Amino acid sequence: GAVVSQHPSWVICKSGTSVKIECRSLDFQATTMFWYRQFPKQSLMLMATSNEGSKATYEQGVEKDKFLINHASLTLSTLTVTSAHPEDSSFYICSATGNSYEQYFGPGTRLTVT
């Protein structure tokens, strides 16, 4: 089956620093990748949608200058949390779709900002 990886799986950073999270589709070409944020025991909140080679589409209320998304190839999308603050601490999870309608989710990245 289709596999999506995320790196790192967890990261701790200091307030004010930036963190980059990678999302890779390992065995298929991802035409679209989605970035979600999930708080403990809560639902997945869509942050943005990215298509290879074009600018990401951000959801209302998501700061595009704070959450930089780059989808440079059909197998890689990155999310950079810039000038992170403690309130940015969360579980960030990506998903990818290829030729089918299924979303294949990565294992997620737990970000803790101290």
Add this chain to the structure above:
Amino acid sequence: GQQVMQIPQYQHVQEGEDFTTYCNSSTTLSNIQWYKQRPGGHPVFLIQLVKSGEVKKQKRLTFQFGEAKKNSSLHITATQTTDVGTYFCAGKATGTYKYIFGTGTRLKVLA
């Protein structure tokens, strides 16, 4: 904006009992997907429903899409401990490209 609610929020059942979660969208959907997320894991795709009134079965799981395409349900017959997890519906509104996830129903199965 589009909202997708699920009830109940939590459900504890004895192993062998049935379980149902209901999903309601504020807008008409073009299709709906269901995902399962095990504790500590990531969502895994279960199924997609497209047609009004559609019913699909996967072993002990029965999925239904409402006639008005605004609601859906997932029913599990004779739950097992392996059914533990959070079940999410995700709806795609007509004319949009994205899926909005429901609030989820967390299922615990007591052996």
